[in-house]
Amino acid sequence: MKSLLAPGHRGCAGCCDAMAAKFALMGAGEDCIVVNPTGCLEVMTTPFPETAWDVPWIHSLFENAAAVGSGIEAALKALGKADKAKVLVMGGDGATLDIGMRSISGAFERGHNLTYVCIDNEAYMNTGVQRSGATPYNASTTTSPSGKVSFGNPRPKKNMPAIMVAHGAPYVTTTSIGYPKDMINKVKKATEIEGPTYVHSHAPCTTGWGFDTSKTVEVAKMAVQTGLWPLYEVEDGEVTKVRKLGKNIKPVEEYLKMQRRFKHLFTMEGGEAEIAKIQAIADKNIEEFGL
């Protein structure tokens, strides 16, 4: 399959965002127009006068990608070109769960025919690993650092897929760059469904999370295998498909110890009890989705 994201971009070695964008484009195909808000992906792929994008691409601001996508979709309709291009919005977790939330909510409520892919690396990476609404419980970031009296980020991840389901989107799914085929197929399906569809892709960031640049895919897989990141599809409000883990469910500890952002849980007093709380988050997912 041809990659529509050219090699030679300026992402870190082992960059999750680059993989996510590449897989999303493989799913969407070349007849798409990409909207990409501010973040690592935008900055590393378009240093003027170069561009890594082999499809039409537009960046505007950090917080308005879904609105820009709405506009493109409306223009294609008005100009009688709606069958010529799909609108694919790709934004980081900050752009999606935090600052761009209203614009996404508006676009989905209005029912624009577009696919929104959230590339969730669980923090603001482009500005240097600050916490976002997608940062998991107890992760240490530069604005939620662990310290003498802190285990890091005090709140669990915002459940964005559930919020998108609540918008009445015909298709909402979670995926992970650890499972490229899964991601490519889901993006393909999403772009083929009429109406606003949402794909939330987990994307471990080597720089922000602190793991070896060769381990991006391994870490991604482990998040799924512990139950911390369940892979499922929701169509018209009903869960229609879940990736089962069977007997191979791994303890969260295995996932946590791969990453520097959770290191303090293994050295600080009381860390064990905190790890148990994270295990409880995974257990709840396992039960809820019947993993």
Place this chain on the structure above:
Amino acid sequence: MAPENKLDKSKMVVVEGSYAVAHAAKVCRPNVISAYPITPQTHIVEDLSQFMADGEIPNCEYINVESEFSALSALVGSSAAGARCYSATTSQGLELMHEVLFNISGMRLPVVMTIANRAVSAPISIWNDHQDAISQRDTGWLQLYAENIQEVSDMTAQAYKISEDKDILMPSMTCMDGFILSHVYEPVVLLEQDLTDEFLPTYEPEYVLDPKNPMSFGAFADPNYYTEFRYMQEQAMQRALKKIEDVANEFYDVYGRYYGGLIDEYRTDDADIIIMAMGSIVGTIKDVIDKLRDRNVKVGLLKVRSFRPFPVEAIKNVVKDAKVVVVLDKNISLGLNEGALFTETKSSLYNTDIRVPVVGYMVGHGGRDIKFDTIEKIVAEAEDVIKTGIKIESQFTDVKEELL
């Protein structure tokens, strides 16, 4: 000589200002309209919605966005995808768009937006002044100010023609005074579809988001490149100075109506005192001038239609033989105790041999009425300036001391 404005009385209808603007937007054949209601702009978007509901705007999508921020953001996408785009807003809505305004002009997207000028909060005020648009003066949008409903309606078609010119490609704000023009009923000639089609060609952009020919819009520019983008925007602004004049004349050729190009003049030929202002207040000023002329006070008006680009040469030409220039501003640059038109007029004259005194008055904030008396008092003070020089360079008018 400026062409004479020929209004065909037989075609006149009495409509609300907002309706005239909405109708003008309609006959300009927009492909995407995206807007959010805010007083006193609301009637424009309501009228457009009704046109849509009645199937009167072909090949057009109307996006009912959830905020002004998204209203303009959507137009980033639609304009880049090749659509002719329209929006309208005011005050808080315009301020909320601030970041996107830069974005649109930086990407050279020729969006046209009507501003029903209104004061900004706090304190909250729905009434007219120019603070909202003036606060956005450095965002790279053309800013045209209209005197009356006929002018703002006609300005809509002119703005598209200017903005979409391949040598310009800069977005435009057409500014009308909130309530004073937006909610008033006046006899006007609505823009005719056939004449507008003749005047305004369909928008055929060179650069579009198209999978057949992929391009990247809004790339990341490091210090090696950023300056040149700004430089090119400024060059386009400078070219717009001539374009605005040309388009005003082309408009006259098709419709027979003319309101000035960058500026307009009223009884300035032999004027010792020249009053400068923008927007609907110039109507009042003209009446005061007529009254004072009857008393042999040599006073004239310089109406500024284009605030961005700023018509430096045109202004110099008009004020060079005056004995005093009085600038009225419905805005203030807080911390300088001056309105923007005043500051920029002064700066236009500084490095020249024109040594005319310039004084500024800040008037009509938050919708305060500007009365005949006020303007007459200002002219009387200007006569003193001619005799004794400047005592107060810039000041508020009609401040209620008892409320301070």
